[in-house]
Amino acid sequence: METNDFTYAISLIEWMKQSHLDALYLRMGPLKLDLKRYVEEERTTNKDSAENSKQQAGKPVLSPRLGIFFRSAKPGDRPLAEIGQRVQADDGVCFINVLDQRYCVTAGVQGQITEFFAQDGQLVEFKQPIFAVKGQASDKIKQP
């Protein structure tokens, strides 16, 4: 790769970060360009806003340990978080119980809960996806 090509590639990567594109395939000579934008497709096909937030692919948050998944501290209590709820990075979203120890799992990023992948009482493994958060950066796309 020539130095110029390298610099060009770097600038493309920088540009991709700011663009709303999800994929870019580029061959230089003779030039052929394929662009992809997944999020835009989803947004235009869904009208209902609850449905919309559910289908928006959020970033999966992984269980920090093996244990039993619960959304509330005690059965019957209100869940810590609901789908569609806006959360701060250090907000608790669910619990993982290991015998008599209860560990709270936080959102990790600021954003909106889009999905839970586990049910109350379910055994989840180490690093199993347990819920998804749509981060702030992506939120901007949703509200043009």
Added chain:
Amino acid sequence: MKKIKSVLVANRGEIAVRVIRACQALGITAIAVVSEADRESLSAKMADRVLCIGPAQATKSYLDIPTLVAAALGAGADAIHPGYGFLAERPDFAEACAKHGLIFIGPQALHIRQMGDKLLAREMVAALHVPVIPGSCLVRDLQEAAKFGEKTGYPLLLKAAAGGGGRGMKILQGPEELKCLFNEASAEAGAAFGDDRLYIERYVPHARHIEVQILGDCHGNIIHLFERDCSLQRRYQKILEEAPSAVLTPEQRLEVCEAALLIARRIRYESAGTVEFILDQDEGRFYFLEMNTRIQVEHPVTEMITGLDLIQEQIRIAGGNPLRYSQADITTQGHAIECRINAESPERQFCPSPGRITQWQVPEDPLVRVDSHCYEGYVVPPFYDSLLAKIIVHGKDRPAAVEMMQTALSHFLISGVETTMPLHRRILMDDAYRAGMINTCWLEKVFLGDAKV
């Protein structure tokens, strides 16, 4: 007691594979647990269910008691098999299982505790009039150790009160070494067992390591499955094991097996266990060393000569069943040898050699048994012990078994990682080994010529 229908295997490597096979042979569901580094392991592929329990670091995965118990409960297991190493000899693990209604496939927590404190075990065994190596009680400090040395003479052996495996163990050739090695041993024991207490005993320079396999059930039945000879050791780690021992007279065999039974009966031992002895070759006398309250790495040599499946028996016993054999049912046939193949470089001070196995071709002989978790393409992780495989042969007598092992090793092709196979090939060709003229120091001092023990 409830019937065991599902077992969580709380271990990794070859023993996890071995336990899964035994479960499946008994029609029991096997649940494997893996650390993140072991997701691609053979046990994960073979088990009926796999759970990832934590990161590669053993303290956060294979040694994490609450996580393992939670995994067993969450997966609906009836029992936990601890394998060897990791939590196999932790009484608190056996207790945690019992507390949560899980069957621990092993002895009672009390048995683990009674035998885990090596000093208490020594006292108990001495009270049964089984010889223990002349030694001290706890040596609290240097002065006490020096006083003992003056009284008994050197060489002496410093040992950790809390455990075996060679950690915290130092040979003292003379009083001048005491100061330096006492502190070293104490620090090592503290780091390995969280307990820096030491005791001191007479060192037996020409010793064979003889151990007796025991099986006991919860109805008070206890039998022995004869002895194994594990005298080929390096840094107190066994390299090659045999059954039966090539040097015992029938009288000595009877004596050592009876002594093992006496000890196991004294505590009404349950499950598979091993009573270890030192045979002082200069005096022709046995001394009790310790009792290991778990299945041992070298259990296959006993299985080969007796025809029993020790893991299956462990599971049956844990399910509350009485032993299926009386002492009279146990006979031995032929001679078995096991070589431990480690991912280590014998050329470079046994430096570990993890990495991807690019070739893995096991000997295709129905008389050769290979217990392993490896396969072609498997990546040996650097986080755990380096045992790749145990290769076990069973011949009509010792010379036949030695020949079989040589053939088996020449047909075992491993590439991608360095292994200890070249060392085993050399040992098997050695005249002293073939003549059975070895002791626990022979491999290091004579064969490898490494005076540093």
